[in-house]
Amino acid sequence: VPHPPVDSVTVAELRQICGADFVLTDRDGMQPFAHDFTEDLLYFPEVVVRPRTTAEVQAIMRLAYEREIPVTPRGGGTGLSGGALPVRGGILLSVDRMTSIISIDTENMMGVVEPGVITQVYQEAVEAQGLFYPPDPASRGSCTLGGNVAECAGGPRAAKYGVTRDWIYALDVVMPDGRLIRTGSQCLKDVTGYNLTQLFVGSEGTLGVVTQITTRLMTLPPFRQTLLVAFPTMESALAVVVEIFRRGYQPSACEFMERDAIAVAVERKGQDVPHADAEAQLLIEVDGFDADLVETQLFTIGELAMEHGAIEVTVAQEPGKQKQLWDIRRAVGEAVKSISIYKEEDAVVPRKHIVSLMRGVAAITREHGIHAICYGHAGDGNIHINILKKEMTDEEWNDRLPGAINRIFELTCSLGGRISGEHGIGFTQRPYLPIALSGDELAVMKQIKQALDPKGLLNPDKIFLS
Amino acid sequence: VPHPPVDSVTVAELRQICGADFVLTDRDGMQPFAHDFTEDLLYFPEVVVRPRTTAEVQAIMRLAYEREIPVTPRGGGTGLSGGALPVRGGILLSVDRMTSIISIDTENMMGVVEPGVITQVYQEAVEAQGLFYPPDPASRGSCTLGGNVAECAGGPRAAKYGVTRDWIYALDVVMPDGRLIRTGSQCLKDVTGYNLTQLFVGSEGTLGVVTQITTRLMTLPPFRQTLLVAFPTMESALAVVVEIFRRGYQPSACEFMERDAIAVAVERKGQDVPHADAEAQLLIEVDGFDADLVETQLFTIGELAMEHGAIEVTVAQEPGKQKQLWDIRRAVGEAVKSISIYKEEDAVVPRKHIVSLMRGVAAITREHGIHAICYGHAGDGNIHINILKKEMTDEEWNDRLPGAINRIFELTCSLGGRISGEHGIGFTQRPYLPIALSGDELAVMKQIKQALDPKGLLNPDKIFLS
Numbered sequence: 020v021p022h023p024p025v026d027s028v029t030v031a032e033l034r035q036i037c038g039a040d041f042v043l044t045d046r047d048g049m050q051p052f053a054h055d056f057t058e059d060l061l062y063f064p065e066v067v068v069r070p071r072t073t074a075e076v077q078a079i080m081r082l083a084y085e086r087e088i089p090v091t092p093r094g095g096g097t098g099l100s101g102g103a104l105p106v107r108g109g110i111l112l113s114v115d116r117m118t119s120i121i122s123i124d125t126e127n128m129m130g131v132v133e134p135g136v137i138t139q140v141y142q143e144a145v146e147a148q149g150l151f152y153p154p155d156p157a158s159r160g161s162c163t164l165g166g167n168v169a170e171c172a173g174g175p176r177a178a179k180y181g182v183t184r185d186w187i188y189a190l191d192v193v194m195p196d197g198r199l200i201r202t203g204s205q206c207l208k209d210v211t212g213y214n215l216t217q218l219f220v221g222s223e224g225t226l227g228v229v230t231q232i233t234t235r236l237m238t239l240p241p242f243r244q245t246l247l248v249a250f251p252t253m254e255s256a257l258a259v260v261v262e263i264f265r266r267g268y269q270p271s272a273c274e275f276m277e278r279d280a281i282a283v284a285v286e287r288k289g290q291d292v293p294h295a296d297a298e299a300q301l302l303i304e305v306d307g308f309d310a311d312l313v314e315t316q317l318f319t320i321g322e323l324a325m326e327h328g329a330i331e332v333t334v335a336q337e338p339g340k341q342k343q344l345w346d347i348r349r350a351v352g353e354a355v356k357s358i359s360i361y362k363e364e365d366a367v368v369p370r371k372h373i374v375s376l377m378r379g380v381a382a383i384t385r386e387h388g389i390h391a392i393c394y395g396h397a398g399d400g401n402i403h404i405n406i407l408k409k410e411m412t413d414e415e416w417n418d419r420l421p422g423a424i425n426r427i428f429e430l431t432c433s434l435g436g437r438i439s440g441e442h443g444i445g446f447t448q449r450p451y452l453p454i455a456l457s458g459d460e461l462a463v464m465k466q467i468k469q470a471l472d473p474k475g476l477l478n479p480d481k482i483f484l485s
Numbered sequence: 486v487p488h489p490p491v492d493s494v495t496v497a498e499l500r501q502i503c504g505a506d507f508v509l510t511d512r513d514g515m516q517p518f519a520h521d522f523t524e525d526l527l528y529f530p531e532v533v534v535r536p537r538t539t540a541e542v543q544a545i546m547r548l549a550y551e552r553e554i555p556v557t558p559r560g561g562g563t564g565l566s567g568g569a570l571p572v573r574g575g576i577l578l579s580v581d582r583m584t585s586i587i588s589i590d591t592e593n594m595m596g597v598v599e600p601g602v603i604t605q606v607y608q609e610a611v612e613a614q615g616l617f618y619p620p621d622p623a624s625r626g627s628c629t630l631g632g633n634v635a636e637c638a639g640g641p642r643a644a645k646y647g648v649t650r651d652w653i654y655a656l657d658v659v660m661p662d663g664r665l666i667r668t669g670s671q672c673l674k675d676v677t678g679y680n681l682t683q684l685f686v687g688s689e690g691t692l693g694v695v696t697q698i699t700t701r702l703m704t705l706p707p708f709r710q711t712l713l714v715a716f717p718t719m720e721s722a723l724a725v726v727v728e729i730f731r732r733g734y735q736p737s738a739c740e741f742m743e744r745d746a747i748a749v750a751v752e753r754k755g756q757d758v759p760h761a762d763a764e765a766q767l768l769i770e771v772d773g774f775d776a777d778l779v780e781t782q783l784f785t786i787g788e789l790a791m792e793h794g795a796i797e798v799t800v801a802q803e804p805g806k807q808k809q810l811w812d813i814r815r816a817v818g819e820a821v822k823s824i825s826i827y828k829e830e831d832a833v834v835p836r837k838h839i840v841s842l843m844r845g846v847a848a849i850t851r852e853h854g855i856h857a858i859c860y861g862h863a864g865d866g867n868i869h870i871n872i873l874k875k876e877m878t879d880e881e882w883n884d885r886l887p888g889a890i891n892r893i894f895e896l897t898c899s900l901g902g903r904i905s906g907e908h909g910i911g912f913t914q915r916p917y918l919p920i921a922l923s924g925d926e927l928a929v930m931k932q933i934k935q936a937l938d939p940k941g942l943l944n945p946d947k948i949f950l951s
Contacts, residue, residue, distance in 0.1 A: 126727050127835040171676045182674055184683070185651065198925045206833040207865035208648055208906035210637045210687045211921045212948060213930045217650070217683035221676045238733030261592050267704030267774050308733050312778055367672045369593040399673035440674035455677045459664045463937065464679045470936030471929065482678060 022088055022109060022476075025065035029086060033068050033110070036078040041069040041116065052093060052111045056158070057101040057447055058362065064091065064111035071116045073191060073199060073230040080228065081197035083110055089479045090195075092224040094134060094166025097158035099363060100445030102170060102223045106480045112228060114165050120144050121231070128236045129188065129205045134165025134229050138172075141234075151239040153180035153271075156441070157352055164232050171221030173441030175272035175304070175348075178398025182441065184220045191231035192219055195472040205233055218467075223443050224478040226471045242313040243271070243306040245335040247344050248324045249294035253277065255328045256299035257374045260397045262323060263303075264370065268316055272304040273398030277377070280351045280394040287354040292347055294330050301397065302348050304341075352403070355392050360408035362420060365448075366431040367401040367440030379430040380404055387423040388415075401440035421450075428454045444482045452482070488554055488575060488942075491531035495552060499534050499576075502544040507535040507582065518559060518577045522624070523567040523913055524828065530557065530577035537582045539657060539665060539696040546694065547663035549576055555945045556661075558690040560600060560632025563624035565829060566911025568636060568689045572946045578694060580631050586610050587697070594702045595654065595671045600631025600695050604638075607700075617705040619646035619737075622907070623818055630698050637687030639907030641738035641770070641814075644864025648907065650686045657697035658685055661938040671699055684933075689909050690944040692937045708779040709737070709772040711801040713810050714790045715760035719743065721794040722765035723840045726863045728789055729769075730836065734782055738770040739864030743843070746817045746860040753820040758813055760796050767863065768814050770807075818869070821858050826874035828886060831914075832897040833867040833906030845896040846870055853889040854881075867906035887916075894920045910948045918948070 034042045043049050044066050053063045070076050083090045089109030096103055105111045117133035120141060124130065125148055132141055138159040142152050155174035156162055162172065168190070173182045180186075189203035192215075203209060203216035219226055250256035260273055276284070281295050292300070303320060307313045314336075321332040335341040355361065368376050377393055384391045390409060395402040404427065408416045428438045428451050438455045439448060453461065465483060468475075500508045509515050510532050519529045536542045549556045555575030562569055571577045583599035586607060590596065591614055598607055604618075604625040611618050621640035622628055628638065634656070639648045646652075655669035658681075669675060669682035685692055716722035726739055742750070747761050758766070769786055773779040780802075787798040801807040821827065834842050843859055850857045856875060861868040870893065874882045894904045894917050904921045905914060919927065931949060934941075 124835075124837075125731065126837040128730065129835070171680070173674050177674060184680065194925075194929065198929075200923065200926045200929055202926075204833075204903045205835045205901045206867075206903050206906065207836070208639050208643060208833050208862075208867050209903045210905045210907060210909045211903040212910065212918060212926070213933060214637070214650065214683055214687045215929065215933075217680055221680045238731065240733070264594065265591065265704065267706070309778055309781075312775055315775075367670075367674050369590075369595070369671045370673070371590075371592040396674075401672075401674050435671045437670045437672050437675045437677040439676045440672065441676060443676045444678065452678060457666065459660075460666045460668075460678070463660065463664075463666055463681065466936040467679060467681075467933060470932040 022107065023086060025088055025109065029082065029088065030066055032082055033066060033079065036075050037068050037070050043067040052113060055096045055098045055101060055103045057099055057104070060101055060104055062104045062106045063108070064105035065108045067111045067113060069113045069116045073193065076112070076193045076228055076230050077197045077199055079110065079112060080193050080195060083476055084196045084474065087474055087476060089476050091478050092228045094163035094169065095137065095158065095161050097162040098166060098170060098445060099442040100439070101447045102443050102445035102481060104446050106446055114163065117230065123148055123150065125150065127205060129233055130236050131231060131233050132164055134163060134168070134232060136164050138162050138164055138167055145236055146239055149239050150236040152186065152234055152236055154183045154186055157349060165229055168220050168229050168232055169222070169224045170443040171441065173396065173401065175274055175396055178273045178396060179269045179271045184217055186234045187216060187220050187232060188235050189233035190216055190219055190229050192227035192229055194227050195474065195477045203233070223445060223481055225468060225481050226477065240306040240308050242308070242310045243304060243341070244313055244317045245341040245344055246303040246317060246321055247292060247333040248301045248303065249297035249330040250299045250301070251297060251328060251330055253299045253377055254374055256301050257397060259301065259324050259327045261371050262327070263320055268320060270303050270320065270398060271306040272302065274302040274348050275397035276300045276348065276351060276394040277392065279392045280355065283354040283358065283392070284347045284350040288347060288350050290343065290347065293333050297330055302344055351394050355405045358407050358409065362406045364404040364406070364424060364427060365401070365439045365442040366404060366427065366436055368431060368434045368436030370400045372434040372436065373397055373400055373402060375434055376402060376431060376436065380427055383423055383426045383430065387419045389419055389423055424451065425454065446481055449482065449484045488573065489552060491554055491575065495548065495554065496532055498548055499532060499545065502541050503534050503536050509533040518579060521562045521564045521567060521569045523565055523570070526567055526570055528570045528572045529574065530571035531574045533577045533579060535579045535582050539659065542578070542659045542694050542696050543663045543665055545576065545578060546659050546661060549942055550662045550940065553940055553942060555942050557944050558694045560629035560635065561603065561624065561627050563628040564632060564636060564911060565908040566905070567913045568909050568911035568947060570912050572912055580629065583696065589614055589616065591616065593671060595699055596702050597697060597699050598630055600629060600634070600698060602630050604628050604630055604633055611702055612705055615705050616702040618652065618700055618702055620649045620652055623815060631695055634686050634695050634698055635688070635690045636909040637907065639862065639867065641740055641862055643862060644739045645735045645737045650683055652700045653682060653686050653698060654701050655699035656682055656685055656695050658693035658695055660693050661940065661943045669699070689911060689947055691934060691947050692943065706772040706774050708774070708776045709770060709807070710779055710783045711807040711810055712769040712783060712787055713758060713799040714767045714769065715763035715796040716765045716767070717763060717794060717796055719765045719843055720840055722767050723863060725767065725790050725793045727837050728793070729786055734786060736769050736786065736864060737772040738768065740768040740814050741863035742766045742814065742817060742860040743858065745858045746821065749820040749824065749858070750813045750816040754813060754816050756809065756813065759799050763796055768810055817860050821871045824873050824875065828872045828890070830870040830890060830893060831867070831905045831908040832870060832893065832902055834897060834900045834902030836866040838900040838902065839863055839866055839868060841900055842868060842897060842902065846893055849889055849892045849896065853885045855885055855889055890917065891920065912947055915948065915950045
């Protein structure tokens with residue numbers, strides 16, 4: 020059923036709510052809000068609203084609810100599964116003006132922010148007070164905490180510190196009908212009614228619009244060291260990953276790159292790494308509150324790697340050297356995507372099954388005549404699989420891709436894995452969700468969606484195929 | 486509306502499902518299932534069923550759904566808010582026969598258990614493999630993991646390791662209509678659909694019956710040391726607590742006892758502690774993977790305490806000595822409750838506000854002519870307030886108690902706190918929930934309950950006053 024169009028009366032009312040400057044209807048003005056970082060997808064909303072306050076968000080939602088107009092919330096627009104795309108038109112609600120850091124409490128170690136705060140801006144603000152907010156998605160320079168909450172963003176440090184969910188303690192949420200609720204509290208323990216906070220985290224903006232976020236903080240670990248280790252085989256690299264955690268070491272990052280990933284990053288950055296032709300490399304970071312212990316851990320992990328047949332261990336103790344290694348790792352994503360049209364998958368498996376996943380992906384892509392480059396967060400089993408179109412024709416690409424992705428996700432799930440570790444299902448991954456979830460599991464999720472958004476207006480056509 | 490009685494046909498069908506030996510209808514047999522650890526409350530079910538398998542639980546739920554008979558799930562029966570009381574009669578579903586530890590995976594560091602496994606049994610099983618499951622509610626020798634999941638149990642170690650929620654990664658859940666779903670996965674990151682796992686954790690058995698639990702595990706930290714520190718004032722003790730965390734130390738426990746709590750425990754155990762007459766004592770435990778670091782941290786925390794005016798620091802490095810100190814701490818709960826009829830509250834506030842809460846509780850109880858003894862988990866702001874009837878008449882008790890509790894919770898919430906940190910709302914705390922939650926917040930929670938349990942049959946009359 021198509022929704023009623025956003026007419027001039029509605030636009031006038033939205034201008035009344037947000038101020039005329041912050042309601043856009045011209046195509047040029049709306050263009051930046053019509054796409055995110057997901058492939059080359061482009062969907063124009065009928066109107067973009069940029070509210071400044073929770074009260075404005077409530078007024079927008081009440082209006083949309085009354086008129087039955089879809090609303091798509093948007094953070095930094097860096098999502099990789101199309102979660103912020105206004106695929107049905109309607110209202111695009113951008114939180115890009117809700118950028119206040121409301122408080123940083125050094126005693127209770129909690130911070131309160133608006134959803135439009137850039138993740139890195141928040142991290143730097145808390146670090147200036149000796150505190151630490153660990154979740155660090157690759158896009159942290161441009162993504163927002165609101166978007167991180169919507170997608171339950173991860174990043175390299177999740178290996179030690181967990182994902183966004185683990186750091187969110189309270190939310191202000193505007194419900195689809197405009198009611199404002201607060202979930203959770205600034206308490207470290209809280210069983211006062213249902214745990215709605217962790218339901219909203221990762222719900223991809225389909226259940227409510229988050230307008231305020233309370234995160235836990237910790238004391239900033241002052242010491243950090245980094246290793247790059249080259250391995251002759253994926254097996255040897257990933258055996259070391261399993262062994263590191265089994266022995267109780269907790270590296271703050273444990274990143275994996277296969278040969279092709281290193282090659283494109285090296286080329287892009289014009290900066291070499293030792294043994295760039297090795298089959299696999301691990302970038303391992305250790306942090307902590309004791310310099311000696313950090314050094315001991317790093318040294319022991321290095322020895323462990325050599326015992327498992329590593330080719331060479333490169334230690335980066337100085338921040339400058341560390342940055343060089345991380346620059347290579349961070350360059351992989353963009354470098355891979357610049358090669359050609361691509362499709363990125365975000366598979367996650369139990370840590371010990373990464374080798375089986377990687378070998379399986381290699382076999383499946385070979386069989387389907389496609390090429391994929393893999394890299395990602397080995398510490399928590401989360402591998403980004405970038406399938407590249409390269410010189411394939413459009414017909415070949417459209418023909419081969421869906422079957423290959425289905426096979427990859429069937430393999431992922433057969434290994435106890437899931438089809439998204441940190442990017443979400445959003446718009447593009449919906450066809451594959453039934454590979455991971457049973458009909459009853461999908462039905463229970465839809466019952467919750469139906470209960471909280473009975474008119475189905477909030478971020479429609481996301482997560483579930485209707 | 487009263488439900489249809491559990492008739493002989495239904496009992497016969499339940500016997501068919503579970504086996505005749507595991508369906509109880511006689512008063513003596515049902516007696517152990519008619520109460521939990523909440524005050525002296527006693528509610529008899531109409532029938533007790535003790536299923537062995539998930540399929541049996543599904544069959545019971547399908548039958549109950551069809552006949553519209555209430556079902557109350559029960560773990561170890563150690564709950565402190567009446568969550569397992571069959572207050573409407575109907576079927577009491579005990580998981581006490583579902584006691585298999587299905588797997589302990591040392592490589593992926595996850596364990597899978599049935600809900601009737603005793604928490605301590607699981608902890609010892611994983612420790613035998615060098616692994617660690619940290620959540621340690623006081624009742625861990627008799628509570629079950631199913632009950633821990635239902636209430637999101639905490640315990641002393643939550644200060645460092647978080648609560649049950651933080652360790653649960655997947656659940657098998659039988660829905661009120663008998664459908665079986667699996668939530669989550671054995672992956673460390675997972676955004677494949679809504680995060681139902683953390684919604685079910687802490688939902689007090691009102692949304693589904695958990696029949697299988699996957700917990701994360703970590704490597705067992707081999708070193709542990711304990712301090713008991715006496716302070717002349719609560720203020721000085723709690724200032725040290727704030728400072729310990731602010732400096733980045735992460736004690737694995739940071740327990741607070743006021744003078745009266747120590748006194749009753751010392752009397753009960755017939756074992757003295759140094760400076761038992763001090764206004765406050767902190768029991769601090771540090772654990773870790775490096776003996777020197779554990780010792781250094783303990784030493785530094787001890788110095789910090791002395792700088793803040795501590796009377797004396799008692800170090801327990803040997804397990805025997807540590808056990809003595811912990812025995813005193815663990816004796817407090819039962820010792821306090823043995824004094825007289827009591828009502829225990831489970832307030833939690835941001836760590837820095839514990840002093841204000843304690844001083845406020847003292848003023849409120851004085852004003853209402855009642856006596857309370859406080860102790861608990863200072864590391865995470867969770868204080869157990871035991872109000873004692875002592876020589877008050879029943880009339881005085883009934884007259885003074887509700888007003889005092891209301892005042893205590895109003896104070897708690899005004900400090901940013903919540904009315905339950907780890908015991909849940911269950912049956913007894915329902916009248917106070919509106920102090921913590923707004924009408925809209927309650928309404929959203931009820932919308933979820935209604936969506937997942939449309940007939941309202943699962944653990945009715947819990948969390949919400951109808």
